[in-house]
């Protein structure tokens with residue numbers, strides 16, 4: 071206590087001279103300063119490194135969570151969602167996200183974003199990891215920094231073509247997008263080499279347009295002569311080649327798909343975004359290779375006299391077996407005027423000049439000139455059977471040897487007309503008709519005509535005055551002739567022949583009139599009988615012919631001219647004779663012979679059949695031979711006809727069976743189709759809502 | 768001096784001309800510079816005390832800011848990856864219905880540190896202003912602050928244990944976040960701050976006011 075007064079002044083003095091604040095500062099202050107500066111530096115650094123804020127608007131932000139959902143670029147996280155909110159008017163969901171500063175400059179107008187969700191499709195399952203980890207936003211942009219953007223519109227679907235992916239994108243057009251879905255494969259020789267993007271309606275709404283991406287290096291296969299066709303589902307075609315069932319990959323069965331091929335070389339290289347048409351099937355795609363759909367075609371008309379049943383719009387037009395065009399229109403037109411007016415069936419043919427082997431630049435006029443030239447050299451149009459079962463017809467341009475001269479005319483109206491020739495319709499009925507036609511064509515008429523001619527000559531001879539005034543030798547000859555004519559053999563000839571002809575006539579009329587197929591058997595049998603008759607008749611012919619030849623020889627031996635001459639010479643005396651009583655007493659035998667002859671001739675003539683046995687007996691001989699030949703041909707012919715009938719019957723039977731078969735086939739195919747539709751619907755449902763597979767709903 | 772002693776009913780060592788060794792408690796005469804027992808430096812009053820208190824306190828408060836902003840736990844499981852801050856964790860616990868645990872965490876991580884800041888700040892200010900009020904209570908508060916300081920580390924221990932135990936690669940992993948470090952630093956700085964406080968000054972008001 072005593073100390074206290076002593077030290078007291080000292081502290082008082084010391085206090086004011088306290089060391090300045092900064093000298094008394096404790097080193098400990100460094101700690102908060104360091105802490106503060108570290109904090110500030112970290113904050114500043116954080117602020118500096120903070121990503122660029124971008125906004126992506128989505129229609130549906132399901133699964134996106136602020137602070138959790140990340141943004142990935144090529145599977146590397148480059149940003150994170152900071153906030154999710156609605157746009158004004160609740161139209162869209164705005165997702166605000168921070169993107170790494172290093173990446174942000176690349177987000178230019180080609181940047182796209184979409185939400186990756188689990189996706190189950192027939193091509194596989196994608197985005198499965200997001201089932202557990204939650205969705206994320208994937209972005210895609212190319213590697214060229216451009217004007218950076220900060221607001222984007224998110225895609226609803228993942229894009230298929232990544233920016234920078236190597237390949238070629240082409241635009242495909244089709245009239246019907248029913249068989250196309252996004253992601254469907256593009257096949258080349260059965261391999262998937264690309265895929266389709268989302269199909270869209272074209273600007274004018276008439277077509278469906280879809281981008282297809284063909285991966286490198288397959289895109290090098292595409293040239294301007296490449297054709298794309300639809301391979302979706304399966305196709306059943308029932309054509310001349312039989313039934314063909316075409317199924318592509320299972321994926322394309324359900325999702326649809328497009329295939330392409332480049333069959334011809336020489337196409338030009340394509341640029342990105344070139345437009346191609348999708349053909350309904352491979353065949354039409356390949357056919358189209360020879361056609362430039364934009365090339366002008368030549369239209370010519372063909373006038374047919376007979377029915378064009380089986381010819382339709384679109385029927386092929388062939389030239390030497392190659393399709394050069396198709397039937398464009400079918401209509402009836404009136405040809406001529408007044409009494410000569412006729413209705414003809416006009417087929418307008420659409421001919422592609424390029425398919426005629428002309429250069430692609432050639433115009434329809436060039437093609438017409440070429441065709442006119444061909445026509446002048448015998449080119450004709452005709453209908454031929456394209457498919458014997460369906461009875462479809464095609465128009466064929468064919469070179470006819472020894473054709474009657476004709477030219478391409480402009481007569482019928484607006485189209486030049488190509489002359490026609492007989493059609494070759496291998497119709498069942500037509501074939502049967504052909505058989506009968508050949509029977510009809512047997513040279514019976516010639517034979518008859520020859521016989522008539524001969525009888526005429528004989529009559530002329532007989533009627534000749536000089537013959538009447540023939541000497542006794544002639545009388546004797548006539549007697550012989552009478553005897554011959556009167557002989558049973560000759561008398562029998564007209565009857566036999568008439569019978570044969572009547573039979574044949576009956577056959578021809580009955581077969582022609584009656585139901586050909588049904589009566590064909592009967593007709594053939596009758597024909598066989600007729601043939602037997604003819605054969606029988608022919609058996610007698612050689613004998614007859616010998617006799618006739620003998621007669622002719624005798625007649626020839628008479629040297630008619632000389633005879634006539636001498637007859638003329640003797641005419642005077644005959645005249646005299648006529649005047650005399652001898653004339654009246656003309657040998658009764660001659661008169662009788664002439665009468666008989668006349669009667670015979672009358673009979674023959676009335677029979678309307680023969681009146682025969684030609685003056686030129688050689689021709690009778692020929693006729694006989696012809697008959698013999700045809701008769702010998704007849705059995706074969708009838709056998710063919712029989713066969714034909716049998717075949718026809720088989721065809722008809724099997725056809726009716728087959729129609730049941732095809733009905734069943736079609737029903738089955740329809741079932742398959744329904745099943746495929748159901749699978750397809752399921753696949754689409756799953757694609758629309760992949761969660762359903764996972765949640766079972 | 769006498770008045771001081773009489774007023775508070777207490778006589779300080781300084782009033783008695785003595786100085787106690789802070790380490791071993793040996794009492795020396797006021798002018799002694801070193802403890803004769805433990806050779807420790809003797810100081811009747813630590814004149815730098817308040818400076819250090821404030822310095823450590825500021826450091827602790829600065830460190831406490833990132834401790835709350837940044838995530839404490841980085842939990843990644845097969846399904847998700849989450850980061851939880853202190854407050855976020857408390858809110859989550861409340862949402863899950865674990866009110867008790869939430870309270871413990873909240874008290875240990877928020878109430879205690881902030882209470883410590885306030886308490887130390889209050890003590891330092893009151894000493895600076897030479898307040899004469901509640902000297903006993905203030906001294907008790909100081910004792911509490913010093914005692915409770917080590918328990919503030921409970922959060923850090925939890926994080927450390929979890930991080931050490933839950934390392935199951937892809938299935939579940941827990942890692943400490945920046946906040947854990949910040950929080951630990953904050954607690955340490957606050958403890959240092961509390962320790963820097965020379966509680967003897969609470970009783971010096973009369974002298975300084977004199």
Ligand SMILES: [Zn+2]
Pocket residue numbers: 788789790791792793802803804805806807
């Ligand atoms: Zn000591």
